[in-house]
Amino acid sequence: MALAAQYRVSPFAIASVNGLMPAAPLIPGQSLFIPDAGNTPTGLPWPLVFLTMSPSLAEQGRTLRLKARLDGEAVLSGAFDLHPLRFAEEGGAWYALQGIEAEAEPGLHSFTITVTLPSGQSTSFAQLIPVRRMDYGTQNLPPVDPLTIDPTVTEPEWEYLKSFTTQFTPARYWQGVFALPFGGRVSSPFGIVRTYNNGQFVSSHTGTDFTGRPGSPIYAAAAGVVVVAEPLTVRGNATLIDHGWGVYTGYWHQSEIKVEVGDVVRAGQEIGLLGSTGRVTGPNLHWELWVGGAPIDPMEWTETPFP
Ligand SMILES: [Zn+2]
Known part of the structure; x- marks a missing residue:
């Protein structure tokens, strides 16, 4: 509960983010991924070694930023709701930017990352990311x-x-x-x-x-x-x-x-x-x-x- 209060996320959201996502396979030993906050899930599918999301809560009408690092050859892809996430490489890091519509429903939204190896083998992990309501009048x-x-x-x-x-x-x-x-x-x-x-x-x-x-x-x-x-x-x-x-x-x-x-x-x-x-x-x-x-x-x- 202290964790939920700290991030202003409902306890339900934390429970959901923490692995209740049946649509995509969850990696073994996946840790709780609190977006931003300087932490990153451990046990990421190799060669993905680093992944952060900011801001700490997605907000209606604002931009979500993902930054990732790969320790070997792979292709990163993913989705936020129906939007495909597309990564671009710069200075050794991979970035994806995704806008959140002002009309996006406040509450939990699906977020998936897929790591595809040159062999074609791929691993996905999914979470629910809360979108915060903004009052625009x-x-x-x-x-x-x-x-x-x-x-x-x-x-x-x-x-x-x-x-x-x-x-x-x-x-x-x-x-x-x-x-x-x-x-x-x-x-x-x-x-x-x-x-x-x-x-x-x-x-x-x-x-x-x-x-x-x-x-x-x-x-x-x-x-x-x-x-x-x-x-x-x-x-x-x-x-x-x-x-x-x-x-x-x-x-x-x-x-x-x-x-x-x-x-x-x-x-x-x-x-x-x-x-x-x-x-x-x-x-x-x-x-x-x-x-x-x-x-x-x-x-x-x-x-x-x-x-
Ligand atoms: Zn106008």
């Missing part, structure tokens, strides 16, 4: 064009963007923290639950909105490669940049796009102008950050350097 918005809240329009556009943001580029293009993409003030934060047109449409805000004078410059938050640069119905003039390792930033509602698909951009490069195209209630830049196929609070990456 609620907001009612003035009416918008009904077309932009029509599911036959919103869902294909969402799937279209996911077809890019679920990809994984093994190279890492960014360095350090991300820059703010716009000089204006934040007009709507990430995660706030917003109700449109008298309750006809409710959605959790997938990015951070900035407002300012229409036509003001928008900057790339980090180095990367442009993978989308086109007008969309809901998002208006939209640009999506691949930063590598499954990390993408999106810039919506621009009056003008100043880059093309395939362009290599540097951090701070002007990529477009602030506008009011698509589903807006006024001129704004909606800025989005995806990690491992999940949109998370982009402001986290302006404060915390990853990996």
Whole structure:
């Protein structure tokens, strides 16, 4: 119980994390894996010799970081819920970054790591990882064009963007923290639950909105490669940049796009102008950050350097 209190995890969660996961084989002698906290399970399947997860509790709308070390040749893979974990190597360590959606259910989520040897033999271990509720607030918005809240329009556009943001580029293009993409003030934060047109449409805000004078410059938050640069119905003039390792930033509602698909951009490069195209209630830049196929609070990456 002292352990549960220390980590603010329910006793049930500790019991579950500690081996009650029938879906995947548990390794013999597996120790309790408290995410982060500087400890790592003993008896990891060789050649996996080190594994940490941070933060200590997964949080809605934030990024989960895994760091591993291998003492021989093997391939690391895994999953967090339905998201495949993809590892990239740098400086002798292997990293996987995974976003947790703001709408992820608070409570226990499945987490699996698989170590595959060159012979093809593989060993998996699984745990349940608690996701902590974050309170992002609620907001009612003035009416918008009904077309932009029509599911036959919103869902294909969402799937279209996911077809890019679920990809994984093994190279890492960014360095350090991300820059703010716009000089204006934040007009709507990430995660706030917003109700449109008298309750006809409710959605959790997938990015951070900035407002300012229409036509003001928008900057790339980090180095990367442009993978989308086109007008969309809901998002208006939209640009999506691949930063590598499954990390993408999106810039919506621009009056003008100043880059093309395939362009290599540097951090701070002007990529477009602030506008009011698509589903807006006024001129704004909606800025989005995806990690491992999940949109998370982009402001986290302006404060915390990853990996
Ligand atoms: Zn927005």
